[in-house]
Amino acid sequence: MIEYELVGNDLGEVRFAISPLNELVLSLRTLRDPGRFPLQLPWLRTTEPARAALRLDLLRALTNDALWTPDFLTPRPYTPLGRIEDEFAALTGTPGAVVRADLAEIHPAGLPPVLRGRPDRVLARVLSALREYWEACFEPYWQRMRTVLEADVVYRGRVTAQSGLAAMFADIDPQVRLEESVVTVRLRSDLSYRCSTAGRGLTLVPSLFSRRASVPISADEPPHIMYPARGLGTLWQTETTTPPNALVGLIGRVRARLMSLLETPTSSTELAVRLGVTPTAVNQHLRALRAAGLLLSARHGRSVLYRRSDLGDRLVRGAGPQGAVNSSSPILTTTAPRP
Template identity: 35%
Template sequence: MAVRIALAGAGLAKVRFAFSPVFETVMAVDGLRVPGAHAVHLPWVAWARERVSTIDDLPVLLDLLEGPVKPALLMPVPDVRMPDLETELADVPARVADVVRRCHEVLVAPFWRRIAAVLEADVAARAALLADRGAAAVFADLHPEVTWADGELVLYGDLRPDRPHSVDLARDGLVLSPSAFCWPRAWAAIDPVGPGVVRYPARGIATLWETAPAAPDALAALVGRTRAALLVLLAGPMSTTELAARLGVTAGAVSQHVGVLRAARLVTTRRDGRAVLHLRTARADALLE
């Protein structure tokens, strides 16, 4: 069945992007519960299984995740672009909040900078699309199970309610929330209080668990390990957000490193439409050799 989200007028004007550390943590645990459903994360699953035994009261959370519909208390709608974990947990019952907090600390926090970089890159790309071509283009590109027509955003799939369900967001608006651990499905709040939310797999998830190519030790000693890894990646043109996702650092940090390398004539930068692409120079090639 389908979830139909009416979105027009003021509601359409209130479309925004945000992501949720609580949702990512809950879906990460769900990925451990049914790893076959989240195959893209199997490298992380193998790592996490060795650590999950240290989480007290984990069955409390696992019991809540049984079934296709997850409790709303575990699916907070983010009220800012990237809310703090503790802010989101303030509305979760104490015992459950303690388990989610511990799960985040053990299973997600070691990779959070990398995950957040992928989510930020997705938001940046879709915000640019929104500015260039409007909301309809953004909706059309979200997910194969999501369509947009006649003022309605429609989600299809076998995790939907067993009967057609309508949500009216003409007044409260919609949060588009990229996610790493919701892959491969798109999700929607079916009974939102206030703004609705559609969660969808972020772009670049396939690269999330890849390791950046190792930089030569001598080059790392000369320019620093992050800048050396950046030069290795720039064998072909890459954007700032792509580099941030691959390196697990912020886009601002990449911009600073690229600025230093560009001043040393090791990197060139050019604009391609709205994207800014970086590429290493022949001088950098000689250093790498």
């Protein structure tokens, strides 16, 4: 069990951050054991041809059978929305002793041949392989991934505002609790330590490649908890929504479909992909619905996320039952700008 003791003002130092590097490294778990990540199988199938040209032996060696990853490759993010180039640049200065120790932590019986050698050369090989992996398998799809992560952060903020910090911690994972001023994370492994967050704070990092809450292997690492993000089930799916006829008659079919989808915060880009229309068209409808008081919007980083207002919720519920058909066909053709 891991215990993070929040001291004094550190109760106000709990913050959220999104890290493309963390997602990139945690996704290596899917290469080692795809069966544990069924919701990512559409992405794995689509990126399989691109992965064939990568250094898979090196990438797979960065995890072990317990799906641990080296701490130096999943550092605590220090900005709410990290950029992959900045995160790669920060890794280039990792001391050789840290590289050697962190790799030994996940391979205590001995390093795989691909990870042996001078630490500086090993680090260079690792970063080169990760850059190639990012460009081939992540960069084209990062905007969609990031939207789901941002929506999770907005949701957690709303839970905190409405129900308090303890309720928010309990909601991110059944094994996470805040009792008085101590955050506990119960793990399935024997890993155990207790440390104070004084002067360092505690960062919460949503992830699309975590099945449960996880923490750094070493107590010396800055305190942070990675946890599974909400909405992963819809990440690689198109969605055809059949809204209530009464709602269609009132505001039109496209806007009725949007209202049906916006129970949770979502960006216009994600809505366009799920509905198969252009972002421009979606934005026009979103502006009209927001002007009518049916939607709320919140900015997170460079994205604006929309969700139904209380009035919008009452309108959708009052229109009667609705049906929804979810297609499992992955939509992996979006092109994202460099984060």
